[in-house]
Amino acid sequence: MLNNLIFIALxxxxxxxxxxxxxxxxxSNRLTWSAYSTQFLERKFLFWGINPWHYGIIPxxxxxxxxxxxxxxxxxxxxxxxxxxxxxxxxxxxxxxxLMGCLILLxxxxxxxxxxxxxxxxxxxxxxxxxxxxGTGIYVSYFLRWGTQWYLxxxxxxxxxxxxxxxxxxxVAELPLAVKLHAAGAFLIVAVLPFTKLVHLLYLPVDFLKxxxxxxxxxxx
Amino acid sequence: MDVRAQIVMVFNLDKCIGCHTCSISCxxxxxxxKGAEYMWWNNVExxxxxxxxxxxxxxxxxxxxxxxxxxxxxxxxxxKGPTLLNMFFQPNLPKIEEYYxxxxxxYGNLAGAKAGDDQPTARAFSQISGKPxxxxxxxxxxxxxxxxxxxxxAQDPNLQEKQVIDSYASMFMxxxxxxxxxxxxxxxxxxxxxxxxxxxxxxxxxxVDQEVCKGWRFCTSACPYKKVYFNWDSGKAEKCIFCYxxxxxxxxxxxxxxxxxxxxxxxxxxYDADGVEGAALKGDxxxxxxxxxxxxxxxxxxxRAAAKKNGISERWLDAAEKSPVYTxxxxxxxxxxxxxxxRTVPMAYYIPSLSPVLSTWGDTHKLLEHGMIPAxxxxxxxxxxxxxxLSGGNREVIEEALKKLIALRVFMRSANLKKESDSAxxxxxxxxxxxxxxxxxxxxLASYDERNVIPPQQxxxxxxxxxxxxxxxxxxxxxxxxx
Ligand code: SF4
Ligand code: SF4
Numbered sequence: 001m002l003n004n005l006i007f008i009a010l011x012x013x014x015x016x017x018x019x020x021x022x023x024x025x026x027x028s029n030r031l032t033w034s035a036y037s038t039q040f041l042e043r044k045f046l047f048w049g050i051n052p053w054h055y056g057i058i059p060x061x062x063x064x065x066x067x068x069x070x071x072x073x074x075x076x077x078x079x080x081x082x083x084x085x086x087x088x089x090x091x092x093x094x095x096x097x098x099l100m101g102c103l104i105l106l107x108x109x110x111x112x113x114x115x116x117x118x119x120x121x122x123x124x125x126x127x128x129x130x131x132x133x134x135g136t137g138i139y140v141s142y143f144l145r146w147g148t149q150w151y152l153x154x155x156x157x158x159x160x161x162x163x164x165x166x167x168x169x170x171x172v173a174e175l176p177l178a179v180k181l182h183a184a185g186a187f188l189i190v191a192v193l194p195f196t197k198l199v200h201l202l203y204l205p206v207d208f209l210k211x212x213x214x215x216x217x218x219x220x221x
Numbered sequence: 222m223d224v225r226a227q228i229v230m231v232f233n234l235d236k237c238i239g240c241h242t243c244s245i246s247c248x249x250x251x252x253x254x255k256g257a258e259y260m261w262w263n264n265v266e267x268x269x270x271x272x273x274x275x276x277x278x279x280x281x282x283x284x285x286x287x288x289x290x291x292x293x294x295x296x297x298x299x300x301k302g303p304t305l306l307n308m309f310f311q312p313n314l315p316k317i318e319e320y321y322x323x324x325x326x327x328y329g330n331l332a333g334a335k336a337g338d339d340q341p342t343a344r345a346f347s348q349i350s351g352k353p354x355x356x357x358x359x360x361x362x363x364x365x366x367x368x369x370x371x372x373x374x375a376q377d378p379n380l381q382e383k384q385v386i387d388s389y390a391s392m393f394m395x396x397x398x399x400x401x402x403x404x405x406x407x408x409x410x411x412x413x414x415x416x417x418x419x420x421x422x423x424x425x426x427x428x429v430d431q432e433v434c435k436g437w438r439f440c441t442s443a444c445p446y447k448k449v450y451f452n453w454d455s456g457k458a459e460k461c462i463f464c465y466x467x468x469x470x471x472x473x474x475x476x477x478x479x480x481x482x483x484x485x486x487x488x489x490x491x492y493d494a495d496g497v498e499g500a501a502l503k504g505d506x507x508x509x510x511x512x513x514x515x516x517x518x519x520x521x522x523x524x525r526a527a528a529k530k531n532g533i534s535e536r537w538l539d540a541a542e543k544s545p546v547y548t549x550x551x552x553x554x555x556x557x558x559x560x561x562x563x564r565t566v567p568m569a570y571y572i573p574s575l576s577p578v579l580s581t582w583g584d585t586h587k588l589l590e591h592g593m594i595p596a597x598x599x600x601x602x603x604x605x606x607x608x609x610x611l612s613g614g615n616r617e618v619i620e621e622a623l624k625k626l627i628a629l630r631v632f633m634r635s636a637n638l639k640k641e642s643d644s645a646x647x648x649x650x651x652x653x654x655x656x657x658x659x660x661x662x663x664x665x666l667a668s669y670d671e672r673n674v675i676p677p678q679q680x681x682x683x684x685x686x687x688x689x690x691x692x693x694x695x696x697x698x699x700x701x702x703x704x
Contacts, residue, residue, distance in 0.1 A: 029699070039310060039314055208415075
C-alpha cells in the first residue's frame, strides 16, 4: 500500500503536474515566473540562510541527477572504497550545510516584520518540504551508509523503470522507511514545483555568458 | 559609421523650481501600485545633498557603472563568474532603508475613531508591513531644500568646499531632477543574467522585459544612477520606461509634459553606435567631448545617407534636424551629461545652473559693476562642484557653458532695456546675436512643439495591416507573490 503510494501514485502524479502545469504557467502568465527574492526587505538572516542552502543543495542535486542520467559512468568510479568514503563525507557535509541554510530560511520567516507581507502559504510549504528533504537525506546518508553506491543499484533503475512507464517496485520495495520518505519528499517537491517559486530553478541564467553585453531589440528587423 | 537614433531629454537646471510635479505625474501613472510604492522613476533632489536613494553617487558602496580595464570596459561590480556565484545573495543590492520605507497615513481614523477627549490623529503606517511607524525615517526627498544640511548636504561627495554649508551667505542650492538616462552603454542591461533588459533599436529606450526578468537583482546596483528598482511584490525589476506608450504616439513624457518650470526638452539625437565603447573608454576629463563626438550632425549628407541605410526614416531625420536637444547638447555645448565618469554614456543632459544669481549681501558695488548679472568668478556655486556632477571633473566645459549663459543674459538684458546690445560678451563666449535670439526663445517662450520634437514611431509608419493586432490594452495579467 505505502509502496504503491510512494513509488507509483506519487511519481506519476508529480510527473503529470510538472509536465502539464509548467508549460501552462509559462504560456499563460510568465509575470509570476520569478525567484521572488526577499533580500530587499531582509538581508541579515538571509545571508546565512540562502548561501549555505544553495551552495549545499546545488552540488547534491546535481549528483543525484547525474547519477540517474549516467549511472554507468559512476559505478566503476565509486567501486574504490577510498573514493566512496570521500564522496560520502563530502556529501554529508554539503547536506548539513544545506539543512542549516533552509532551517535559517524557515525561522527567518517566523517573526519577520516586513517579510510577513511577502510570506504566503506556498513559501511555508516549500520551506517545510525542503527542510524535510534535507533532514531525511542527512539521516539516510549517516545511518544508511554508502548511499552513493546503492542509489545507483536501487533508486536509479527504479526511476528509469518509472520514466519508461513500467515501474519495477522490486528495486525499492525493501528499502528502509527513511529512504522511502526521502523519495516521497522528492516527488512532492517535483509536484509543487510548477505552482511555487521553485520554478526559478527550471531556468538557468547562463545566456549572458556568451551574449554581447548590451541586448538590442528591433521592432523592424 | 553605424547611425542610430536616440530620444533624449535635456533639463535646464536654472529653471527647475523643485516643485516635484514631474515626480507626482510619473508616480500617478506608473508606480502607484503594490510593490512600487517606494519607487520614483522620476525624482527631484536638492543639491548639495545625498539624494535618493541615499548616497547613490557613491560607487564604492553600490559598485555601479563601468570601469576601464586596460583597453576594455568592465562592470565595476563583478564579472560573469562572480555573477553566477552571487546570484542568491547580491552583495551590492540597495536596502529598502536606503530609499525609504514607504508610508501612508491612517486617515480613516479621523472619521472613524471612537468618541473621546482627544482629537483623533492619522498615524503613519508602513505600506509594506502595514504596521504603525512611530518615527518616519526617510522619504524620497528627505533632504529637500537643504533640510538637515549639516548631515546630508555635508555628505554630498561632489562638494569639496564643505565650509560653504556653514554660512548662509555662502550657501547655495539647486535642484536635480532625475530619470533613467536611457544610456548608450547601459550597465543595467549588461549586468542582467537573464537578458531581460534591452535597448530598443529604433529609439534607444531601455526597458525591462517583465516576462523574462527573474528577479536576480544585479541591475539595481549596476545602474550607477540607481534607476532600476526591485518590486518587492512582483519579484521583478522595474524602471523608467521613458513613457514609451506616450512617446510612440508623439506625446512627450508625463514628467516633461507636466513640468511647471518648463525646463525639459525632448528630441532626437543621431549617434554613431560604432563609437560608443571607444567614447566610454576616454579619460574622465575627455568624456564630455567624447559624448559630443558621438553625436552626429543630422544635416550632414553622409550621416543622412548612412542613417537611411540603417532604416531611419525621413521623418525621424527631419525631427533630428529640428531637435532642441541637438541644439543644446551639440551645437552650443550647453547641456552636459550627468556623471559621465560612470561610463554608461547617459543620454539625459543638464544645462548647469547660474543660480543663485544675485551676489552676496554687501557686494553691491560688484553687482553694479556686472549689471546685476554676476561674472563667472562671482557665482556662488563652485565650478568644481558642477564639474564633479556634470563633466567628470572637467572645469573648462562647465566654464564654457556658464560663460555662454551669462553672455546670453547680459545681451538679452541690454536688448530688453533698449540699451546698446552687448555683443562683445557674446562673441567672447562664442555666440552671435542670431544664436542668442534662438537660445533665448528656446529658454523662455518656446511652445510645447518647440520644446518637444517627437517623431512618429515606426509603428505608425508601417502598413496598417502590419500594425493590426499589435496594439492592445496593456498588461491584463496579474503579477505578484502568492499566485
Ligand atoms: S540610467 Fe541606469 S537604468 Fe537607465 S539605462 Fe542607464 S544604467 Fe540602465
Ligand atoms: S516639474 Fe519641472 S520644475 Fe517642477 S521639479 Fe520637476 S523638473 Fe523641476
